[in-house]
Amino acid sequence: MTERRLERSAVHRGDLILVNAQLPFAGPEEQDRVCLDANVMLARRAAEPLRRLVRALGGWSVLAPVSGWRSQREQQEIYESSLRQNGRAFTEQFVALPGHSEHQTGLAIDLGQAGPDLDFICPDFPYCGICQEFRRRAVDYGFVERYRAGKESVTGIAHEPWHFRYVGRPHAAIMMQRDLVLEEYHSFLKNFPLGGTPLCWKEGKGVWEIVFVPLQGAQTCIPWGENGSWAVSGNNEDGFILTSWKEQ
Numbered sequence: 001m002t003e004r005r006l007e008r009s010a011v012h013r014g015d016l017i018l019v020n021a022q023l024p025f026a027g028p029e030e031q032d033r034v035c036l037d038a039n040v041m042l043a044r045r046a047a048e049p050l051r052r053l054v055r056a057l058g059g060w061s062v063l064a065p066v067s068g069w070r071s072q073r074e075q076q077e078i079y080e081s082s083l084r085q086n087g088r089a090f091t092e093q094f095v096a097l098p099g100h101s102e103h104q105t106g107l108a109i110d111l112g113q114a115g116p117d118l119d120f121i122c123p124d125f126p127y128c129g130i131c132q133e134f135r136r137r138a139v140d141y142g143f144v145e146r147y148r149a150g151k152e153s154v155t156g157i158a159h160e161p162w163h164f165r166y167v168g169r170p171h172a173a174i175m176m177q178r179d180l181v182l183e184e185y186h187s188f189l190k191n192f193p194l195g196g197t198p199l200c201w202k203e204g205k206g207v208w209e210i211v212f213v214p215l216q217g218a219q220t221c222i223p224w225g226e227n228g229s230w231a232v233s234g235n236n237e238d239g240f241i242l243t244s245w246k247e248q
């Protein structure tokens, strides 16, 4: 076991960062992006599992990528154009303020059922058929439905059946099993501070241990094990989530 020192700015980076009305995206612009189609880009680490899942369901002829990574400027343009076309009430419900959109992380994707007349802001993604099959299997690929019905008061965003967020494995499965959205998951993880009993998740032969490490000033010291089986993400606010994996 070795140690790693994380700069304060690292709290704004990683698969689990929380971006919402209170917490703006403060990380560097995602550089390692890949194109899902001509207009839709995603961070490579999210795009690869997404492609595998979509391929398993029949490919991009049945599901359509509608919107992925957005720069600050693009988010600004979408917000302003929605204000003009749809008015303030609609826009505030469905379009995040520039700087506060998960799309700026490169880890969020809006999907639609492939077909003509796909709406750019509210694409059709019903709770049946191929879309529901996507939803059911998404957690195995590290994705969660981010803005669910009944959680509007927590997320601050209206129900968006089409918006999925990559958080990685096994976090997506834990969130699903415990019925937690990302805001709630971050509160929950604070019950498992480094040095105490970790949150444990078993799947097949794998055992994951997850702990929360509070931000410790200019540098935060975390334990670090063998490469490939340890991952760390900031929460975009006040600490880090450390995930380690081993085979049973």
Ligand SMILES: [Zn+2]
Pocket (backbone or CB within 6 Å): 067, 103, 108, 109, 110, 162, 163, 164
């Ligand atoms: Zn979206």
